[in-house]
Amino acid sequence: MKNLFTILLLTLFITNIIAQSKKVNVGVMAGPSIDWLSSKNDQYEQGGIILGLRYGVPLDINLTEDENYYFSTGIKLEHTGGKIKYKTTLDTYPNEEVSYTRKYNSIFLSIPTGIKLKTPSFNNFVIAGSFGLSHAFALNSTKFDRITTVNKEIKDQKKTKYENGSFFKESLFAGLGVEYIIKDNFRATFMINYSYTFINYHNRKELVFNSTTERLKNNLNSVEFIFGIFF
Numbered sequence: 001m002k003n004l005f006t007i008l009l010l011t012l013f014i015t016n017i018i019a020q021s022k023k024v025n026v027g028v029m030a031g032p033s034i035d036w037l038s039s040k041n042d043q044y045e046q047g048g049i050i051l052g053l054r055y056g057v058p059l060d061i062n063l064t065e066d067e068n069y070y071f072s073t074g075i076k077l078e079h080t081g082g083k084i085k086y087k088t089t090l091d092t093y094p095n096e097e098v099s100y101t102r103k104y105n106s107i108f109l110s111i112p113t114g115i116k117l118k119t120p121s122f123n124n125f126v127i128a129g130s131f132g133l134s135h136a137f138a139l140n141s142t143k144f145d146r147i148t149t150v151n152k153e154i155k156d157q158k159k160t161k162y163e164n165g166s167f168f169k170e171s172l173f174a175g176l177g178v179e180y181i182i183k184d185n186f187r188a189t190f191m192i193n194y195s196y197t198f199i200n201y202h203n204r205k206e207l208v209f210n211s212t213t214e215r216l217k218n219n220l221n222s223v224e225f226i227f228g229i230f231f
Helices: 002-018
Strands: 024-039 050-062 069-090 093-118 125-148 153-156 168-183 186-197 218-230
Touching: 024 069, 024 186, 050 093, 050 218, 069 125, 069 218, 093 168, 125 186, 168 218
Parallel strands: none
Antiparallel strands: 024 050, 024 218, 050 069, 069 093, 093 125, 125 153, 125 168, 168 186, 186 218
């Protein structure tokens, strides 16, 4: 965790130097997210949402003389994941169907690249919209398994390291939000972003249960609620 904060502090220091130009706005951001996995395998179903966390250093670069079109980038840490579920039988309960749920948690280092559009200000408020791609690399992943019957829980395993997650995550994102101009480029912001990862959450080694050939395939979805300060 110390390494993660070191990365963010170093990034903030470098971008603050760059931000001496009036065309570059740097800030800090953080906020919760709602994350879930959508399964591409018939045997599985979506197992529920999890609450995630986002924080980082955003960077907006003005592309024109006016303040309406920006290249948006920066660095962000994403605590994310999801749940998948399937039904099966166990040797110890041959006549009873059990539900098997697995929860994944991952930390990604993300670098978004996109376009941000802003309206002219009115009463110190600016409406902003953004869209683009996010390129992320896995720093850590864990899994947590739970097996239940109709009447009771059979097994509640401890959280363990998950080694079959995809190292790289490529996502499409789009967002809408508002900025409040405190003074000049010093602004408070709030954005709601939707992100869809079109690369499989798992690597090639992860297979469907009871299969020796079919790959496990899930896509990560996220809705982010981001609060920030630009200066």
